[in-house]
Amino acid sequence: MRLEGKVALISGGAHGVEGEMMGFGGASARLFVQEGAKVVLGDIAVEDGEKTASQLRDAGYDALFVKLDVTNEQDWENAVRTAVTNFGRLDIMVNNAGTGGPGNVEETTEDIWDGQMDVHAKGVFLGTKHAIPEMRKVGGGSIINISSIYGLVGSVGSTAYHAAKGAIRIFSKSAAVQYASENIRVNSVHPGFITTPLTREGLKNPxxxxxxxxxxxxxxxxxxxxxxxxxxxxxxxxxxxxxxSELVIDGGMTAQ
Ligand SMILES: NC(=O)c1ccc[n+]([C@@H]2O[C@H](COP(=O)([O-])OP(=O)(O)OC[C@H]3O[C@@H](n4cnc5c(N)ncnc54)[C@H](O)[C@@H]3O)[C@@H](O)[C@H]2O)c1
Structure with a gap:
């Protein structure tokens, strides 16, 4: 019970349905409740999110779904309020929501650029901003921002995705320094290539x-x-x- 008594809000946590392919948010939610946490899942994918949360409740855990568009500040206020009203506190924030943004520099439209910056950079900023006051009330907390190996190194495409994931990396360090004295920790996670609902289609191409x-x-x-x-x-x-800190989990890809 490594998370006993803690309450977590996970953005992009809809894909945690038993028997279906899971994303990082959904897989984390399942491990979190097994370790004793209460979880609120926030996502724009309402049907999957409701299904994940109700499966967790049926298994005897404390779990709720809230509709959350991470680019919308009012949605964030509502999501944090949902966690605190229902479960009394907020200790853990996982900023995980994301989408892909293909294209080299010349192929990247303004819309792709803005969309990537909105969902990743702005989404993580807003989630962090609204978690901090509640974590302060309980004497600290842990904010985990899901970047990517693409926030550490370049590749032949995904220009706006790289830029936005890189923004998450350095934003996390900035927030970490600002709130360390209040025992609010902020770290980034840098996954490599993983099969999830987000990458499933791309991986079907041999x-x-x-x-x-x-x-x-x-x-x-x-x-x-x-x-x-x-x-x-x-x-x-x-x-x-x-x-x-940066937690890199990538099968050694960025070690070379
Ligand atoms: N799968 C990989 O190989 C990989 C590698 C590195 C980083 N990542 C990152 O991990 C995170 C989770 O992705 P995943 O691969 O687990 O796939 P996933 O599809 O399970 O997770 C992404 C979730 O974000 C949600 N989402 C998208 N836009 C949103 C918005 N505006 N507001 C709220 N929710 C929104 C989606 O509905 C989805 O549920 C993403 O940030 C992704 O960029 C994935």
Missing amino acids: EREQFMLDRIPMGRIGDPDEIAKGIVYLASDESSYMTG
């Missing part, structure tokens, strides 16, 4: 899959649980001296 496999020293695509376990560690008090 050339795309081979492109990824050729770059991973461990020679395989990762599993969402391998990321969720890192998120549990950062959420728990086991990582109590860790803030402003």
Whole structure:
């Protein structure tokens, strides 16, 4: 029970339905409740989010879904209020919502650029901003911002995605320094290539899959649980001296 007594809000947490492919948010929610936490899942995918939360409740856990568009500040106020009103406090914030943004620099439209910056950079900023006052009230907390290896290194495409994930990396360090004295820790997670609802379509293309496999020293695509376990560690008090850090989970890809 590494998260006993803690309350978590997970953005982009809709994909945690038993028997279906899970994303990092949904897989984390399942591990969080097993470790004793109460969870609120926020997402724009209402049907999947409701299903995940109701399955967790049926299994005897405390879980709620709230409709949350991470680019909308009022939605954030509502999501944080939902956690505090129903479960009494907020200790853990996982800023995980995201989408892909393809294209090299010349192929990237203003709309793609703005969309990526909105959902990743602005979404993580707003989630962090609205979590902090509640964490202060309970003497601290852990904010986990899901960046990517694409926030650390470049590639031949995904220009706006790289820029937005890079913004998450340095925003996390900035917030970590600002709130360390209040025991509010802020870290970023940098997953490599993992099969999830977000990447499933791309991985169906054998050339795309081979492109990824050729770059991973461990020679395989990762599993969402391998990321969720890192998120549990950062959420728990086991990582109590860790803030402003980058947790890279990528089968060795960025080691080369
Ligand atoms: N799968 C990978 O290989 C990989 C690698 C590195 C980083 N990531 C990042 O991990 C995070 C989780 O992705 P995943 O791969 O687990 O897929 P996922 O599809 O399970 O998670 C993304 C979720 O974000 C939600 N979402 C999208 N826009 C939103 C918005 N405006 N407001 C609220 N929710 C929104 C989606 O509905 C979805 O449920 C994303 O930020 C993604 O960029 C994924």
